[in-house]
Amino acid sequence: MAATPSDLNDDALQFLTERHLATLATSRPDGTPHVVAVGFTWDRDAQKARVITMEGSQKVRNAERGEYAAVTQIDGPRWLTLEGSARILRDKDSVTDAENRYAARYRVPRENPRRVVVEISVTRVLGSQSLRS
Numbered sequence: 218m219a220a221t222p223s224d225l226n227d228d229a230l231q232f233l234t235e236r237h238l239a240t241l242a243t244s245r246p247d248g249t250p251h252v253v254a255v256g257f258t259w260d261r262d263a264q265k266a267r268v269i270t271m272e273g274s275q276k277v278r279n280a281e282r283g284e285y286a287a288v289t290q291i292d293g294p295r296w297l298t299l300e301g302s303a304r305i306l307r308d309k310d311s312v313t314d315a316e317n318r319y320a321a322r323y324r325v326p327r328e329n330p331r332r333v334v335v336e337i338s339v340t341r342v343l344g345s346q347s348l349r350s
Contacts, residue, residue, distance in 0.1 A: 220342040220349050222264040222299075229348035232295055233259040236323060239290040241268055241335070243279035243303065251275055257288045258318040259299070266299045267315045268335040269326060272307075276335055280305050286337050297344035299337065306334040 225233075241255045253276060257268045266288050270276055280286060286303035290296065306312065315334040316326055326332075342349070 220344075222261075222339050222342055224342060224349045225261075225297075226348060226350045229297060229344070230259075230261060232290070232292070232297065232348060233261075234322060235292070237290050237292050239288045241276055242287045242289070243276050244284045245275070245279060246282070251279055255288065256319060256323045257290075258315070258322050260318070264339050266301075266337040266339055267318065268337075269312070269315050269319050269332055270335060271329060272331040272333050277305055277333060279303075280335050286335065288337065295345050295348060297342065297348055299339045300341040300343070301337045301339040303335055303337050306336050311336075 238254055239257050240252050242250055242252045245251050255268045257266050259266055280303035284303060285300065287298050287300040289298040311334055312332050319326055
């Protein structure tokens with residue numbers, strides 16, 4: 218049975234705040250995977266993962282089609298994949314919020330007037346058994 222965000226235990230929530238890079242997987246128009254290294258943030262309350270990126274990138278074009286997306290974070294034997302539907306946020310408030318969350322986890326992002334947010338509404342979680350209730 219697939220796990221949900223509610224199944225993440227305290228160790229998983231801690232893992233999602235540590236400074237680790239991840240991969241973002243989306244689907245190209247021909248169905249092949251597009252996988253890139255990213256930083257992301259986890260919003261426990263909203264059950265959303267967010268990736269800041271640049272307008273026009275392949276990941277944005279893929280998410281624009283309403284595709285499913287997944288972010289995977291790995292550190293040795295610990296790993297988590299957060300999956301769900303993806304959409305692009307372009308409004309200033311959403312971009313600023315995502316930048317602030319990114320800054321808290323990684324570092325202040327460089328200025329980018331073309332920045333947008335890939336937001337994944339997480340409905341499925343895969344990962345190390347030790348990170349799930």
